[in-house]
Amino acid sequence: MQGSADVDTKLGWKRGEMTSTRTTPPITSRTSGTGSDARQPDPRHLFVRWQRDGDSAAREALVQRYMPLARSLTRRYGRSSEPFEDLLQVASLGLLKAIDRYDLERGHPFQSFAVPTILGEMRRYFRDSGWAIHVPRGAQERALKVRDARERMANEQGHSPSVNQLAEYLEIDVEDVLDALQAIQAYETVSLDAPRPGSDEGAAAYGDSIGTDDERYELVELDATLAAVLGHIPARERLILKMRYVEDLTQTEIAERVGISQMQVSRLLRRSLDQLRSLTHAPVAAG
């Protein structure tokens, strides 16, 4: 049996060792005392049966018992840009680790050990998937969906929809709609500001706040003058642009077709867009 300290470091969980003081004694929520433990068998026996005797049925029972915890943490820490089921898998893995490594002898409730372990697993998943640096595709696609839905609903009902209407229509959270609107607005602001001399840095900052990947927004920005300048782009890069924006292929799919790496695709797209931007560095016609 391993101790909890071992797990913490193993997960790379504790940040800033110096400041990670826990200034509070064990504390329970205000709703304490309403636990349903009485109705269930004591989980300590299950831990003993699994950890000491290797009884896998006991382990299964523990998983069953604590799955709601993993589920709850997935809802709380997960973000809607990631599929819930994927994250639940990650949380379940964290739960298994916690069940295997929980040290009954230490006397702490399982929950106080399992919560950081499961969160640590999800956090690591996010970090490993590059989630920290790149705004997930899901968020970008949602922004585009919100933009389209907003336009469609405005046409259908004759006036611009409310955030709640959009959220209902798209079956997403109000908060996600708000985030999408911010993203859309930032890009529209950029396109208005772009002609201003020396505004390149500002434009980049706006783009960065949404995610460096979503070149499609830049295309919106460039739309008006795009056709006129595409001829200046080398054939292969033009092809890549077409695959990305007209055929809506992912960078990885393009990489496979063209026979280069995804990184190269990313760089070429970046370069093409920079080039397009410089070619169209004139006010985007408002209309």
Added chain:
Amino acid sequence: MAGIPNVRLSLASRPENVLLVRQALRGLADTVELDAIELNDISTALSEACNNVVAHAYPGGEGPMEVEMLASSDGLEMLVRDHGRGLQPHASDPTEIGGIGIPVMLALADSVEFAGAEGGGTDVRMRFSTPKAGVLAAGRSGPQTAEELPDEVDGDGQGVYLAVGPPRLARAVLTRVLAAIAARARLSTDRIATTGPLAEELVAHLAGPDDEGRLALLATLTPRQLDLLVGPLGAGSSLDGLAPTLEELTEDHEVLQSGAGELLSLRLSESGPGTAPRAVNGGAQEGH
């Protein structure tokens, strides 16, 4: 909390207000450029602390929930305060079921403190170490003035009170919070799109000096209408450049006398003549 908080929110302990707190945090995160994981950690922990107030601080009712965010050179500090039923710490409670909110806070924050607030209630103080927060702290020089709205307009608990500074933080936070409040008031998305430019202009004209300026605002919501009190209109603030923006982006505006100073009163609604003014940036791109 050392120093004046960069963001102070005071609102009713209702579930929907937790979203406003998160949106304010998003503005802060954008300004100091937190990465998505840092933001997710803080946002989750902060939500848990707020949800705790919403669910438990005022049994059978609601009361004030106050949130403060402070940036310093070593990190961000989040304070969530209620004036309700105090938190009851149990030295050792074997109950495993019960809230997982506190374990989540403990897991995500670098430190968490629970303390009784003055006059009853609870302070939950969480620290998150990140050097990025230093960019806000660094700009602060000398004693920071904490100009906020006079007490008498500090809300009757029904409105949403926000005080935020310095200006570059105020822009991001106000933009997020205004949009979220406008959405709550059921304003159309076209109308909501104008709250960003409005926030920019308010901060530019009213917040004061770049390093230590500050803007305070009280929002009151009714269906399809949003009333704002913004201020104080201290020295250095000028309505001159602001008037055209207000003409364009609000349905009504006037300057009110209030005790020591002046306040700007604004109304945003859908009920103006015809449809609300189209977002200034609405037309061109959306036509495609």
